[in-house]
Amino acid sequence: MDNDKSLAVFEAFKIRRHYDEDKEKWYFSVVDIVAALIEQPDFQTARKYWNKLSERLKNEGSEVVTNCHRLKMIAQDGKFRETDVADVETILRLVQSVPSKKAEPIKLWLAKVGYERLDEMNNPEKALNRSREYWKKYGRSEKWIQQRMLSQETRNKLTDYWSGHGIKKEDEFAILTNIIHKEWSDLTVKEHKSLKGLKTQNLRDHMSEAELIFTALAELSTRQIAEVEKAEGFEENKLPAKKGGKIAKDARKALEQKTGKSVITGDNFLPPTETQKTIKRK
Secondary structure, three states, rough: OOOOEEEEOOEEEEEEEEEOOOOEEEEEEHHHHHHHHHOOOOOOHHHHHHHHHHHHHHHHOOOOOOOOOOEEEEEOOOOEEEEEEEEEEHHHHHOOOOOOOHHHHHHHHHHOOOOHHHHHOHHHHHHHHHHHHHHHHHHOHHHHHHHHHHOOOOOOOHHHHHHOOOOHHHHHHHHHHHHHHHHHHOOHHHHHHOOOOOOOOOOOHHHHHHHHHHHHHHHHHHHHHHHHHHHHHHHHHHHHHHHHHHHHHHHHHHHHHHHOOOOOOOOOOOHHHHHHHHHHOO
């Protein structure tokens, strides 16, 4: 399945989706997922089922409905119309709310196209081991893998702090992350991905060892400053993000001055054919 396409196929059902480059997430059409779950090819029937289900979930106090968003997607008449969409975590919760023999196949399908498996939520070690094998398969050195995992651990500690101190919305996580990244690298996350010729790929999976180290330094500094300042909520955490990023930026510039080489590079780990496609698109 081509990640650049806005349609995914589950058995005989076409699932509309949209990739948010800022949040680095796929969002799926909820009614399309529901249609596949209840094996209903008629769109209007599937839509009515989702409307009733969403009402029931709201009454039960479920967060599934509140975690859905509205996006314009191509409808059956070829026009862009607003429809409910959700990320994969929300879709997995939705699947559990629908009695269907297709529930497990859809979960496996989501896992097959690259999303976290349900058991990884309860056993993070499995996710780490799977990631290590994935990186080895694609030729990453043991040194790079160790740095990538250290960088992820540093990132997790920062997001744990944010989660425990008033940062709940996904867009707030993305904004704070972008503040840190822009401060230390002089590039937004989107600009850094563009420099490397990336689209849906994870930026950190294509960073050099140095880029990973300075990203980790920025995020480590941000967390420790936030802890000292006891930052609470989105607005208060913006300042530690800037300060943490600035510490890594000063270190980056000092290294670049000594070596005469830029820490930020356009290098990536894409296969040559994928890199050529990216160049042609540009």
